[in-house]
Amino acid sequence: MALKTKFTEAFGVEHPIVQGGMQWVGRAELVAAVANAGALGFITALTQPTPKDLANEIARCRDLTDKPFGVNLTILPTINPPPYEEYRQVIIDSGVKIVETAGSNPAPHLPSFHDAGIKVIHKCTSVRHAVKAQSLGVDAISIDGFECAGHPGEDDIPGLVLIPAAAEKIEIPLIASGGFADARGLVAALALGADGINMGSRFMCTVESPIHQKVKEAIVAGTELDTELIFRPLRNTARVASNAVSREVVEILNRGGKFEDVKDLVAGTRGVKVYETGDLDAGIWSVGTSMGLIHDIPTVGELVSRIVSEAEQIITGRLSNLISSDERENVA
Numbered sequence: 001m002a003l004k005t006k007f008t009e010a011f012g013v014e015h016p017i018v019q020g021g022m023q024w025v026g027r028a029e030l031v032a033a034v035a036n037a038g039a040l041g042f043i044t045a046l047t048q049p050t051p052k053d054l055a056n057e058i059a060r061c062r063d064l065t066d067k068p069f070g071v072n073l074t075i076l077p078t079i080n081p082p083p084y085e086e087y088r089q090v091i092i093d094s095g096v097k098i099v100e101t102a103g104s105n106p107a108p109h110l111p112s113f114h115d116a117g118i119k120v121i122h123k124c125t126s127v128r129h130a131v132k133a134q135s136l137g138v139d140a141i142s143i144d145g146f147e148c149a150g151h152p153g154e155d156d157i158p159g160l161v162l163i164p165a166a167a168e169k170i171e172i173p174l175i176a177s178g179g180f181a182d183a184r185g186l187v188a189a190l191a192l193g194a195d196g197i198n199m200g201s202r203f204m205c206t207v208e209s210p211i212h213q214k215v216k217e218a219i220v221a222g223t224e225l226d227t228e229l230i231f232r233p234l235r236n237t238a239r240v241a242s243n244a245v246s247r248e249v250v251e252i253l254n255r256g257g258k259f260e261d262v263k264d265l266v267a268g269t270r271g272v273k274v275y276e277t278g279d280l281d282a283g284i285w286s287v288g289t290s291m292g293l294i295h296d297i298p299t300v301g302e303l304v305s306r307i308v309s310e311a312e313q314i315i316t317g318r319l320s321n322l323i324s325s326d327e328r329e330n331v332a
């Protein structure tokens, strides 16, 4: 059995489950495992230091799977922006047919992607941005609630309200993101009006995820309380693991510090060390509140088939039993 939704139909994937872009984590091994499990994974373009490296990473992923996968292009306003057009051209030339955009308005990139027959899923954190992206012509929306790892935006609306509020306004396929880690979440997202779920933290904690075992063990040991929101006063909030570094960043900025004062603490070169060496206090690393729902380190295949089969059991078992018991009472 499989769960068929507007999303699985439009994107030609077996299961309504997405592995969104993850800086340092979204590499070929993980993305191919997600594809082989029948879900949709995204290579994170900017994890690759140059556009040429991205081309190699896409080729490496192709060697590991013959199923569809995509590339995430995170467009962030930075002082020294990466060569976005070159990364975009590499994606187009590679023949990949699905892109996840995030970070800012996808408009400058849409015509090139669409001309190349590429479907674009735009990830955003508010209903107004979702509506805007839909009007620009993106092919699906992924909406990230306050629970999520990475950038939850500044509105602080959790998924329980954000997802149905978005579903009221979005006609194209809608992916619910942030805080999803198991079958209960998938069924809840479908009930709230979404056509699938996106998971970051949960996929990060799998056998194929290319990060140090100690980080995965820390996610299993962690709870929903063990994240920090950094950069709040700068209105560029990011949800990351609570550790010595993130707590120091929060404290400095709360005291009125400026970005310059925390720049070295939050450097990507420090963050990547966490994943490479397993030193949990080496720098900033992203994880969401769904950490409280993650209790094991399965293979991606085990994880996806568990979520799908348990979701089917919840729908055909527990939920439909609720209806039939009412009907029995009515008959009696």
Ligand SMILES: Cc1cc2nc3c(=O)[nH]c(=O)nc-3n(C[C@H](O)[C@H](O)[C@H](O)COP(=O)(O)O)c2cc1C
Pocket: 019, 020, 021, 022, 023, 024, 025, 044, 072, 074, 101, 102, 103, 123, 144, 147, 148, 149, 150, 151, 177, 178, 179, 180, 198, 199, 200, 201, 202, 204, 285, 286, 287, 288, 289, 290
């Ligand atoms: C380690 C990590 C790195 C991430 N990096 C990115 C990124 O570069 N671009 C992006 O669009 N989202 C990024 N995200 C967000 C995820 O794609 C996804 O939206 C989020 O993890 C969903 O919340 P969850 O962790 O509760 O599942 C990252 C998430 C994690 C856990």
